[in-house]
Amino acid sequence: MEVRVCPRCxxxxxxIGTRSSGGRVYYYAYHGRDGxxxxxxxxxxxxxxxxxxxxxxxxxxxxxxxxxxxTLSYLRALLxxxxxxxxxxxxxxxxxxxxxxxxxxxxEVAVREKMEEDGLG
Ligand SMILES: [Zn+2]
Numbered sequence: 001m002e003v004r005v006c007p008r009c010x011x012x013x014x015x016i017g018t019r020s021s022g023g024r025v026y027y028y029a030y031h032g033r034d035g036x037x038x039x040x041x042x043x044x045x046x047x048x049x050x051x052x053x054x055x056x057x058x059x060x061x062x063x064x065x066x067x068x069x070x071t072l073s074y075l076r077a078l079l080x081x082x083x084x085x086x087x088x089x090x091x092x093x094x095x096x097x098x099x100x101x102x103x104x105x106x107x108e109v110a111v112r113e114k115m116e117e118d119g120l121g
């Protein structure tokens with residue numbers, strides 16, 4: 001059975017629930033009970049409407065923690081914005097940043113894969 005890990009606290013959770021407030025739906029990771037106390041983590045709404053407004057120019061739709069894959073979605077949205085901007089200075093800066101991060105990502109993946117091979121991961 002796949003262990004589902006809470007994106008907020010990192011502990012396994014039993015289920016995802018929702019609660020409505022002010023006409024909006026909010027998500028929770030339900031961890032169980034400790035006596036009378038319900039243990040759950042607030043994961044936010046599916047999307048953050050108010051925060052998204054201030055990032056509309058960049059095309060960034062901000063998701064709550066319930067949305068898996070939001071990290072790459074943010075990255076793609078920002079890269080699309082940089083390309084659409086037509087700003088060559090910004091594009092050159094982005095290329096420079098990405099080249100540095102690409103090397104860092106490759107090193108990090110290589111180290112982690114080696115640890116997994118050696119049974120240390
Ligand atoms: Zn949690």
